[in-house]
Amino acid sequence: MRDQEWLNAALTALDLVYFDGALSEDDVKVKWWPFKVSRGIVIYGDYCQKQIRINRVLADPTVPTFVTIGTLFHETLHHVIGLEHDLTFSFAEAQYVHCTRAALWEREHFNRIVYMHQQGKK
Ligand SMILES: [Zn+2]
Numbered sequence: 001m002r003d004q005e006w007l008n009a010a011l012t013a014l015d016l017v018y019f020d021g022a023l024s025e026d027d028v029k030v031k032w033w034p035f036k037v038s039r040g041i042v043i044y045g046d047y048c049q050k051q052i053r054i055n056r057v058l059a060d061p062t063v064p065t066f067v068t069i070g071t072l073f074h075e076t077l078h079h080v081i082g083l084e085h086d087l088t089f090s091f092a093e094a095q096y097v098h099c100t101r102a103a104l105w106e107r108e109h110f111n112r113i114v115y116m117h118q119q120g121k122k
Helices: 004-018 065-080 087-093 099-108 110-118
Strands: 029-033 045-048 051-055
Touching: 004 029, 004 065, 045 065, 051 065, 065 087, 065 099, 099 110
Parallel strands: 029 051
Antiparallel strands: 045 051
16 A cells, blocks of 8 residues: 555655665655646646655556656655756656656556546545
């Protein structure tokens, strides 16, 4: 089950593999958040002042783990690199081992993700 504990463990794993423990040193936190779809825009997650929020529809077991963790990775990069989605950010994001696969899944399942919001699924 993708609860808070799972999310913390995912952050710790990313921290070890990609950031050499810098995230825990900086006390970066993560939590699920009930983002709403607005005007057809899905917010997968966001980052502000050491706090990452991940859309709770990504806790659903039908969403592949590599998609949920890919979103988490994206948000950790905002802590490490900054808020701009510039070229540096793109190169860094490509370091995630399932980067392409996750982007493809998100594109292919966009309608279902929107539907899951409407159903109020967690
Ligand atoms: Zn971003």
